Amino acid sequence: MSTKSNCYGCSMTxxxxxxxxxxxxxxxxxxxxxxxxIIREKDGYVMRRxxxxxxxxxxxxTSNISGKDAIFxxxxxxxxxxxxxIQSCSPKYIFVGSSCVVGVIGDDVAAVCDKVSRxxxxxxxxxxxxxxxxxxxxxxxxxxxRFLIDAFVTSGKNQGNEVILCGILDKTNNYEYEFxxxxxxxxxxxxxxxxPGYTSVRQMEELNKSRAILLCGSYTKIATPYCxxxxxxxxxxxxxxxxxxxxxxxxxxxxxxxxxGKQLNVETGTLASSVNKTKKEFNDILESYRTFLANxxxxxxxxxxxxxxxxxxxxxxxxxxxxxxxKGICVHVTEETPTYATVExxxxxxxxxxxxxxxxxxxxxxxxxxxxxxxxxxPHNYISLPYIHPPFGxxxxxxxxxLLFRCERKQYHTKALQFAPLTPGDRRELL
Amino acid sequence: xxxxxxSVHCENNHCALTGATSFFCAIKDAAVLINGxxxxxxxxxxxxxxxxxxxxxxxxxxxELQEESIIFGTENLLERELKKIKDRRNPSVLxxxxxxxxxxxxxxxxxIAQRFNFSCPVIVLDSGGLEGGFYEGWRQAARAxxxxxxxNKTPPRQRYINVVGVSDSLFNFTNDKKEIAALLQAGGxxxxxxxxxxxxxxxxxQLRSAALNVVICPELGKELAEFLYEKYRIPYLLTxxxxxxxxxxxxxxxxxxxxxxxxxxxxxxxxxxAEQKKEIKTETGKLRKIFGDLWISExxxxxxxxxxxxxxxxxxxxxxxxxxxxxxxxxxxxxxLFLANTxxxxxxxxxxxxxxxxxxxxxxxxxxxxHAQMVQQTKQDKNNFCCIxxxxxxxxxxxxxxxxxxxxxxxxxxxxxxxxxxRN
Numbered sequence: 001m002s003t004k005s006n007c008y009g010c011s012m013t014x015x016x017x018x019x020x021x022x023x024x025x026x027x028x029x030x031x032x033x034x035x036x037x038i039i040r041e042k043d044g045y046v047m048r049r050x051x052x053x054x055x056x057x058x059x060x061x062t063s064n065i066s067g068k069d070a071i072f073x074x075x076x077x078x079x080x081x082x083x084x085x086i087q088s089c090s091p092k093y094i095f096v097g098s099s100c101v102v103g104v105i106g107d108d109v110a111a112v113c114d115k116v117s118r119x120x121x122x123x124x125x126x127x128x129x130x131x132x133x134x135x136x137x138x139x140x141x142x143x144x145x146r147f148l149i150d151a152f153v154t155s156g157k158n159q160g161n162e163v164i165l166c167g168i169l170d171k172t173n174n175y176e177y178e179f180x181x182x183x184x185x186x187x188x189x190x191x192x193x194x195x196p197g198y199t200s201v202r203q204m205e206e207l208n209k210s211r212a213i214l215l216c217g218s219y220t221k222i223a224t225p226y227c228x229x230x231x232x233x234x235x236x237x238x239x240x241x242x243x244x245x246x247x248x249x250x251x252x253x254x255x256x257x258x259x260x261g262k263q264l265n266v267e268t269g270t271l272a273s274s275v276n277k278t279k280k281e282f283n284d285i286l287e288s289y290r291t292f293l294a295n296x297x298x299x300x301x302x303x304x305x306x307x308x309x310x311x312x313x314x315x316x317x318x319x320x321x322x323x324x325x326x327k328g329i330c331v332h333v334t335e336e337t338p339t340y341a342t343v344e345x346x347x348x349x350x351x352x353x354x355x356x357x358x359x360x361x362x363x364x365x366x367x368x369x370x371x372x373x374x375x376x377x378x379p380h381n382y383i384s385l386p387y388i389h390p391p392f393g394x395x396x397x398x399x400x401x402x403l404l405f406r407c408e409r410k411q412y413h414t415k416a417l418q419f420a421p422l423t424p425g426d427r428r429e430l431l
Numbered sequence: 432x433x434x435x436x437x438s439v440h441c442e443n444n445h446c447a448l449t450g451a452t453s454f455f456c457a458i459k460d461a462a463v464l465i466n467g468x469x470x471x472x473x474x475x476x477x478x479x480x481x482x483x484x485x486x487x488x489x490x491x492x493x494x495e496l497q498e499e500s501i502i503f504g505t506e507n508l509l510e511r512e513l514k515k516i517k518d519r520r521n522p523s524v525l526x527x528x529x530x531x532x533x534x535x536x537x538x539x540x541x542x543i544a545q546r547f548n549f550s551c552p553v554i555v556l557d558s559g560g561l562e563g564g565f566y567e568g569w570r571q572a573a574r575a576x577x578x579x580x581x582x583n584k585t586p587p588r589q590r591y592i593n594v595v596g597v598s599d600s601l602f603n604f605t606n607d608k609k610e611i612a613a614l615l616q617a618g619g620x621x622x623x624x625x626x627x628x629x630x631x632x633x634x635x636x637q638l639r640s641a642a643l644n645v646v647i648c649p650e651l652g653k654e655l656a657e658f659l660y661e662k663y664r665i666p667y668l669l670t671x672x673x674x675x676x677x678x679x680x681x682x683x684x685x686x687x688x689x690x691x692x693x694x695x696x697x698x699x700x701x702x703x704x705a706e707q708k709k710e711i712k713t714e715t716g717k718l719r720k721i722f723g724d725l726w727i728s729e730x731x732x733x734x735x736x737x738x739x740x741x742x743x744x745x746x747x748x749x750x751x752x753x754x755x756x757x758x759x760x761x762x763x764x765x766x767x768l769f770l771a772n773t774x775x776x777x778x779x780x781x782x783x784x785x786x787x788x789x790x791x792x793x794x795x796x797x798x799x800x801x802h803a804q805m806v807q808q809t810k811q812d813k814n815n816f817c818c819i820x821x822x823x824x825x826x827x828x829x830x831x832x833x834x835x836x837x838x839x840x841x842x843x844x845x846x847x848x849x850x851x852x853x854r855n
Contacts, residue, residue, distance in 0.1 A: 010470045028436075032531060032560025034446030038474050041822055056807060061436040067561050070535055081436045100468065100532035101561060104501060131532065132468040133498045 011129030011140025012039045012097040014225065017169060018144035020197025021055035024092035026085050029062045030078045030109055031099030031131075036062035055171075055198065061085050065101055075107050082116045082124065092201045093123040093151070095144055103130025123151050138225045145196055145229035152201055153236050156208025162192035163264070164207060166233065166241075167216035167226035169197065176216050179247055179393025183257065186274040187266045196229060207233070212264060213241045248390045249314030250282050250321060250397065281394045286321055289401040292408050294323030296367035300355060302331045306346050306372055310387045315370065316353055318400065327366060328358030367411070368404060380411050446560040448530055449475045450568025453600040454576070455526040456487045459631045462522035464512050466505055466540065467530025467559065469495045482600040492516060496533060505538050513547050523632050524552045524580070526572070531559035554579045566650045566735075569598060569627070573655045580632075582663060585640040590620050590690060593641040595659075595667065596652015597627040602798075602820045603828055604628070610834025611647065614673060618683045618700050620690070627651060639663055643689050647672055650735050650762065672737055675745025676711065676838045680704040707835055711842065718846055725849050726752050728790035733759035733782045733797035734820045742796060742819065742832065742841070743776060750838070751845050757786060759797070784808045792852040794845075799824045814851055817844050 019025045040060050063081040065074045113126040125147035129140045171177050192210045193199045215230045217223045234241040242263050247256035261271040319326045374384045391400040455463045465472050472493040494508035534557035541555045623641045644667040646652040656667035673682035730753050732739045759782040784804045798820040818826035830840040
């Protein structure tokens with residue numbers, strides 16, 4: 001059993017993830033101004049992919065608690081902020097999150113939200129967490145998800161050929177989302193909604209047309225709240241939650257196709273056709289890249305223990321399929337403890353890979369050193385593993401192969417520049 | 432809408448914890464203990480690791496507050512971390528900061544730290560979002576340091592200055608710092624300290640050997656300069672940062688004037704800049720022959736007032752010809768920055784994408800946050816954006832903006848925008 005408390009991260013981040021890109025929603029943080037900035041930028045990759053036409057993240061407002069408010073309370077400020085947001089943005093609902101300061105000063109956020117909600121006739125959900133207190137990230141996310149389900153989702157007849165995706169944090173450049181969309185399209189199954197994070201009020205009211213919930217991204221502990229939200233939603237709608245190991249790598253993608261196809265009652269011929277097509281795509285990728293990657297050596301290197309359990313079976317499979325020789329694993333244990341798990345929880349998946357232990361001396365000679373995190377001055381043979389967002393499906397597989405290909409090319413080009421030293425005889429000829 | 436609740440701020444928009452730690456980490460071998468939650472610590476750490484060239488993690492410690500600490504206090508957590516610091520590090524100075532929640536608990540941090548008998552100075556500070564943003568945190572940290580650590584009296588040396596109000600966490604400061612140093616060298620001026628960057632306790636003890644404190648970023652350094660004048664009678668100079676050639680020349684001459692440099696020395700600097708201007712004029716002349724005079728219909732700048740005013744003035748007086756210039760200023764500037772020709776600018780308090788893009792050829796100097804709003808609004812992503820502040824996530828910046836090379840960099844951007852507009 002994990003001895004790490006589940007109370008990690010900030011509940012305001014959890015709220016942000018539930019609100020996501022929902023069009024009808026606003027987020028008000030009862031907090032100092034800086035908290036809003038940090039929460040807004042924490043999922044900075046969202047903004048990095050901010051291309052024209054893409055969904056906008058739900059706007060975040062802060063009540064701007066300051067030092068004097070710690071003495072006199074900031075309820076009036078929160079009320080003013082809520083009124084200002086309602087009058088300017090006309091959201092259909094508002095999430096109100098609180099920072100840890102509010103937990104200490106004891107503002108009655110729920111009462112303020114209730115008052116404004118009755119005054120203006122829109123739902124205002126006061127999340128009962130304060131920053132890292134009262135459950136932190138997971139509790140904040142769960143509470144936000146439940147509020148939405150209780151307020152807008154109704155049971156229905158579950159007719160139709162639609163599914164709900166749960167656990168997609170960001171659709172843009174998301175391998176898993178792209179893979180699922182492609183496969184469901186081949187199966188003639190429509191995605192009713194991506195919940196939470198992308199669903200309007202109207203879409204939430206029509207979730208009852210779905211026949212199943214497909215849980216995504218369940219490989220990582222950070223996504224645990226999505227499992228609980230999916231469960232809760234499934235109970236409300238009386239539809240099954242399909243939980244399958246994520247399609248990371250070739251074999252798991254094939255397994256995903258088989259299991260999900262079966263649970264969604266996909267017609268045999270259609271299923272076989274999609275399996276064959278996907279298999280071919282994987283094989284085409286292997287054919288393209290094997291020339292450059294076969295017989296290259298690799299070492300898995302952790303300069304410190306990972307912060308979360310990291311599952312790298314897909315990497316071992318990738319190496320096997322491309323002919324890369326995995327020489328071993330090198331783990332440097334420091335005094336810094338993992339963030340969200342125990343030492344055993346993070347080391348166990350690494351030991352299960354079955355690689356021999358090696359030391360740092362093996363690193364310079366390896367063609368690839370797979371590691372986590374991006375080092376500022378990493379040598380050319382270092383590859384930063386995509387372990388938070390692993391390479392799902394075909395495109396993820398291809399992009400990872402491309403990453404190794406580029407690393408291999410870089411080493412090849414730079415090694416070719418080293419000339420043999422001239423002998424005295426050569427010099428005379430040049431002169 | 433009342434924008435005070437919603438600001439996509441392009442300043443260093445983290446809380447005071449980050450600002451204060453940024454100051455402390457700039458002191459060699461300083462150790463910093465954050466009395467706060469792990470989440471706050473990690474967000475701060477991510478930010479500092481991006482901006483500091485040297486690893487800062489080994490010098491940072493965190494008590495990782497849990498809920499029960501709010502009720503029972505943080506003494507045991509502090510003791511645990513202070514013991515680690517005592518055992519593992521020999522800090523030159525130890526800073527202990529409370530985040531928001533911890534600062535409300537009321538633990539006597541100084542007394543707890545005293546039990547460990549550190550040989551170095553120990554400075555305690557309440558920090559976090561309640562105290563404000565990055566700039567407030569930096570200011571408080573600087574003040575706390577100079578209040579706690581007396582600076583030895585040293586006779587001031589005439590051509591020596593301190594550069595005050597800088598930080599490695601300021602956007603593009605690493606490149607701008609080299610330009611500032613080069614400018615000072617051109618004027619024969621020596622720097623004792625960059626207060627806020629690459630400091631040591633020894634160099635800070637020489638602070639009073641400077642004849643002048645020159646404030647680069649008044650958001651950081653004005654209050655500190657006033658404090659140092661009050662305490663140590665070190666005169667200070669507040670002026671626009673050195674953007675543009677004429678701006679850099681003016682900046683340097685103001686410093687030399689304050690240092691009572693001789694006329695021949697100032698003349699030499701003027702000749703140096705005259706040479707630089709001649710070179711740039713020759714290069715832009717070639718472009719003018721092909722493309723005509725540079726013209727940008729609409730220039731927009733958003734950010735903290737020193738950068739916006741500094742770049743704005745450089746654009747107005749020497750770098751560009753334009754129809755409209757919008758300045759989006761997130762804070763009030765000090766009086767000295769009140770520009771004489773304010774009719775040349777449209778000044779606004781908060782960034783509003785609706786006010787931009789009235790002309791086909793508009794350009795934007797801001798952080799990536801404002802740029803993202805413009806891309807969303809116009810559904811276009813043209814090459815008309817120059818990133819001058821954090822957050823920066825859609826630009827690669829390798830060149831300074833200040834000084835002579837900074838001037839070239841800004842000119843390159845302006846001319847490229849102009850040429851692109853001509854072609855489209």
